[in-house]
Amino acid sequence: MTMERDTLTGIILASVREFAQMSDKAQGHDLAALDEKTRLFGGSGLLDSLGLVSVLMDVEQQVNDSQGTAITIADERAMSQERSPFRSVGSLTDYVLTLLHEQGA
Amino acid sequence: MSDTAAQPVALVTGAGKGIGRYLVERLAQAGYRVFGCSRKPVDWSLPGYEHVSADVSDEAQVRGLFSAIRERAGRLDVTINNAGVASMNHFLLTPASTLDKLHAINVRGTFLVTRESVRLMRARQFGRIVNLSTIAVPLSLGGEAAYVATKSAVEALTRVTSRELAPFGITVNAVAPTPIDTDLIRSVPADKIQALVDQLAIKRLGQPEDVFNVVRFFIQPESSYITGQVIYLGGPL
Ligand SMILES: NC(=O)c1ccc[n+]([C@@H]2O[C@H](COP(=O)([O-])OP(=O)(O)OC[C@H]3O[C@@H](n4cnc5c(N)ncnc54)[C@H](OP(=O)(O)O)[C@@H]3O)[C@@H](O)[C@H]2O)c1
Numbered sequence: 001m002t003m004e005r006d007t008l009t010g011i012i013l014a015s016v017r018e019f020a021q022m023s024d025k026a027q028g029h030d031l032a033a034l035d036e037k038t039r040l041f042g043g044s045g046l047l048d049s050l051g052l053v054s055v056l057m058d059v060e061q062q063v064n065d066s067q068g069t070a071i072t073i074a075d076e077r078a079m080s081q082e083r084s085p086f087r088s089v090g091s092l093t094d095y096v097l098t099l100l101h102e103q104g105a
Numbered sequence: 106m107s108d109t110a111a112q113p114v115a116l117v118t119g120a121g122k123g124i125g126r127y128l129v130e131r132l133a134q135a136g137y138r139v140f141g142c143s144r145k146p147v148d149w150s151l152p153g154y155e156h157v158s159a160d161v162s163d164e165a166q167v168r169g170l171f172s173a174i175r176e177r178a179g180r181l182d183v184t185i186n187n188a189g190v191a192s193m194n195h196f197l198l199t200p201a202s203t204l205d206k207l208h209a210i211n212v213r214g215t216f217l218v219t220r221e222s223v224r225l226m227r228a229r230q231f232g233r234i235v236n237l238s239t240i241a242v243p244l245s246l247g248g249e250a251a252y253v254a255t256k257s258a259v260e261a262l263t264r265v266t267s268r269e270l271a272p273f274g275i276t277v278n279a280v281a282p283t284p285i286d287t288d289l290i291r292s293v294p295a296d297k298i299q300a301l302v303d304q305l306a307i308k309r310l311g312q313p314e315d316v317f318n319v320v321r322f323f324i325q326p327e328s329s330y331i332t333g334q335v336i337y338l339g340g341p342l
Contacts, residue, residue, distance in 0.1 A: 050272050057224055070168055 003067055003100055009036060009093050015058045016040065016089065019051040036090035045087075052086060063096060071099040114178045115324075116170075117141045118161050118218055119188030123287035124237075127313035128185055128320060129154055135321070137183065140174050161188045161214030171221040181225035183324045186215040186236045186259075193293050196250040204251040211255035212262070219266055223275060232275035233324040236263050237316075238335055240283050243342040244304065248297070256281075260335050267333030276332035280319040283311040283339040306340025 013034050020026035026046050039045040041052050053074075060073045073096060078085050085095035115132045119125040120141025126149075132139045133153040142159040150156075155177065159170040174181055190210050192203050215236055226232030238256045241249050260279055267277040283305055284290050284298050302308050319336050322328060 054227070057227065061224055070165070 002105065003063070003097070005093060005097065008063070008096055009089065011062050012055070012059055012089055012092055012096075015055045015062070016046060019054045019058070020046045023048045023051045025051075034089065036088065036093065038089045040086055040088055040092065042087065056086065059092070059096065063100070067100065067105045069100060069103045069105045071096070071103060073099065110179065112136070112138045113182040114138045114140065114174065114180050115183035115185070116174065116181060116218075116222065117185045117187055118214065119143055120156065121145060121147050123289060124282070124285060124313050124316055125185075125187040128187060128317055131314075131317045131321075132183070138178055140170075140178070142170050143188065161186075161218055162209035164217055167214075167217045167221055170218075171225065175225060180229060181222055182229075182231060183233045184218060184222040184226075184235070185320060186218055186234065188214055188218075189237055189256075189289075191249070191252045191289050193248050193252075193297075195248060199251055204254070207251045207255045208258075211252075212258045215259050215262055219262070219277070223270060223273060226275050227273050230274035231326075232270070232273065233328075234266070234270070234275060234277040235320050235323050236260075236277070236279040238263075238279045238281035240281050240301075240305075240337050240339060240342055242281060243337060244301070246301070263335060264333045271332060274329075276323070276328065278323045278332060279335040280316055280323070281335055281337045282316050285311040285313060285316070304342070311338050 016034060017031050020029070020031060023046065025048055029046055041047050047055060056073045060071060064070060078095065085091050113136070115137040117125050117128050117132065117139060120129050121143030125141065129139050129141050130151060133151055139154045140157060141154065142157045142161065144158065144160045146158050147156050157170050157173050159166040161167060188210060190207055192199070192207060194203070219234055222232065222234060236259050238260050241253050242256050242260060246253055263277050263279040270277055284301055290298065302310060315338050323331065
């Protein structure tokens, strides 16, 4: 079963909304208006470091449960990239799709 | 919510025999639904206990273990990282492969099982992780260099993970037993054990219930403010 990009973006956005609510950094952001361009961390990012870890774990689990895969989002490759794949909703979506593609899902 | 969903769930690694098996029995008596693993299947059963064959040092097998817990129970409250191996040998006679094996099971195993546990515990913002060290660590016990080095690493993991997991409502502590009569120490000569016991404030062998007593303290909900601690049995060392 291949995962549609929109489905994955939906999972990521829902997760970001859930965990951003707990972060002070999200104050002043309209959580209903998030999209692929939304920055996840760094200066104007929505999440603090704990929020980012929580989102990555949550997305990983939801994807693996629904696809029957065993992807690890926060792997060494992700950590060593010059531009973090976790910087925005869109880049995270791309990265997860790459991982799924590599697993043949 | 059905009764099963309300029942707390515990995982004991290295549950096949020795201390692990004892902890399984006591946790089941205390009302937990208990999962356990060891590399070999077990020839015993217990109401409320489910055994999964898994090697804690193998990442894929650990993932399999947690998929089973997620599918069957959907939650996890307590993890006891009890699976462990020892080796008694003069440092100069210890092959590097022994160190690798001990490290894989004692350190990597604790690392992997802890990481996967958090994924399940996170949902309820509650978790209790208990690791197994040994009094051989503070004693710097001669003849146990590889074992002591790996259990020191377990203590370090206990402290660091206690910081990193606190925001998830998860505590991480360790219990460090004195010699307890199990297969683990069966090959250690009696005079060596006696010499060790003589160094304790309370001069007797440990019992599995001494371990459970500390485990019970760490895992009770009231111990939410106790984390990153190692309790050494038998006295100051
Ligand atoms: N007994 C003592 O005097 C003493 C003192 C201080 C600390 N401890 C610690 O207490 C813990 C339990 O010791 P014990 O005395 O009960 O040992 P034990 O009687 O030798 O039992 C160890 C259990 O762990 C399992 N195990 C070993 N390697 C494993 C692996 N890679 N994956 C999954 N399970 C594995 C074994 O089953 P399989 O072989 O089938 O996998 C067995 O069920 C250990 O961490 C030990 O270091 C013991």
